[in-house]
Amino acid sequence: MRPYRDLAPSLRMIMTPGPVEVDPRVLRAMSLPILGQFDPEFTEIMNETMGMLQKLFQTGNRWAYPIDGSSRSGIEAVLTGLVEPGDRVLVPIYGRFGHLLAEIAERLGAEVLTMEQEWGTVFEPEAVIRRMRETRPHLVAMVHGETSTGRVQPLSEVGRACRELDALFVVDAVATIGGMEVQTDAWMIDAVIGGTQKCLSVPSGMAPVTYNDRVEAKLHRRKRIERGLRDSTNAPTNEGAFIRSNYLDLSQLQDYWSPKRLNHHTEATSMLYALREGVRLVLEEGLPERFARHRLHGEALSAGLSAMGLELFGDPSCKLPMVACVNIPEGIDGESVRRMLLHDFNIEIASSFGPLQGRIWRIGTMGYSGRKSNVLHTLGALEASLLRHGFGANAGAAVQTALDVYGRDV
Structure with missing residues (x-):
């Protein structure tokens, strides 16, 4: 039997909208020794990473941490935590990844409302706000930077309208985080999902997210209902409140990233090193x-x-x-x-x-x-x-x- 050859990928100049070339300092960080996930040295790295992500997302949110998996895992985790069956979810679509947001919301049982703009353009914020006033969605999900068309959507006015109409505002900033302004708090965004494999120059495999107290309140409400149903001998009356994933359950993930360190999964140690180094380099550059x-x-x-x-x-x-x-x-x-x-x-x-x-x-x-x-x-x-x-x-x-x-x- 012939032995397998050594792995020797070609050295490419990657000029795509993701993935991109990984910074050599990130690759070096990935080669560092593995620590146990509850080793105090490692949990300190977790804490540092959360603090760095708060600065990257320009937010005072308590929660800013990565989800293990590609960027899509972050999108699914946020929407899984926030969308209950029957919720009205408005998704303005101006490219490929708006369709993805709509598909995920639909799989979660939402009543998905879409509006579409010709590819190569974006929405006038007032058009989105007008549709929000007509439909009164529970949640609005938008892509910030649409790499399929090379366009970027203004968000601040939509965020303000979401707050006025008591709708949650979720933004896919996978393509833009670390490369242009993503002002989580100033734009009144309730949850933001970033990506590693684009402007952060880190391999795909983690999805940094941040979310505010409005999101956390909904997560807590759903978990209280779920616990009540599991403890009750009566027939379930609100099964739709269940968060339909274990791995992508934000309420469990935040317990893992909190001082409780409740075991939820085994952290992707080398990827966390990579993310920390990638974000450190962003903040070092300014x-x-x-x-x-x-x-x-x-x-x-x-x-x-x-x-x-x-x-x-x-x-x-x-x-x-x-x-x-x-x-x-x-x-x-x-x-x-x-x-x-x-x-x-x-x-x-x-x-x-x-x-x-x-x-x-x-x-x-x-x-x-x-x-x-x-x-x-x-x-x-x-x-x-x-x-x-x-x-x-x-x-x-x-x-x-x-x-x-x-x-x-x-």
Whole structure:
């Protein structure tokens, strides 16, 4: 029998909207020795991580901790904790991940109300607020940064309206946390879900979340009802209040992350090291500086793409700073260009979903992938690939234009 070969993945320049290149300091942290999950040294790392996450989410919330699993686990945990069968849940959809929020709420038995905006645009906040006043939802769930379309949704006015109408406001900030402003408290967001594999430059495998007292009050109410039903010999009268998951039960998870340290699961030790280091690097850089860096690289990439002769997709007034969506030129095989970038230049860019599949490329400048050298190499490689495919790119213009953008920042 032939032995399995050593694992040796190719070294890629990952310029997608996630996952992205992992910061070498994060990889180093993941190689550190394992501690037991109740070792005082480890619980202190847990406490430090919670404090760092509060700063990352710009919140005074008591609860800010990671859920073990990909970003979707965080979304499911929050919605599972907050959505009871029959609840009206409003989901404004302007891309692929709005549909995901609606699907999860529907699986939880909610009465899901949707409104849709053409992909490449976002909602005027007043349109969402008007629909809220008409339908009086128990919960509003929105995506902040929609990587399928490269757009970012304004949230502050919606958050204020949710508070006025006593609706809970849940936000998917998977793509934006650590890369642009996510002001949990100022925007009156009740629960926010972040992601590790995008602007934090940490591998996928944890979902940092934060939520406020309004959310905690609903969790406590559901648990009180559940305990009463389990202790009662009478037939259940409100089974819908049960939180339908053990692993994704926020009330149990917060006991695990509280000083009680009630055993719920075995913590993903190396992933917690990674998250702590990733967030530490964000805070060390400084949130304003971090956000400015993401804007700069996004502007340089977009300017270079336009100078090359490519057309950017979507409404520029709501562009996500760290994702450029590019219309694939007519007559060009988009997948062939992506293959050439990968095989000849070791650069990965992304296609898209749904109605945009085969119509656009998506190029990310997130976290550690957002570096000047990456942007310049990507522009040069894309130009060369397009020339080989017969597109009349303005040779040399892309890199020179990006350098001009970087020169303005000196």
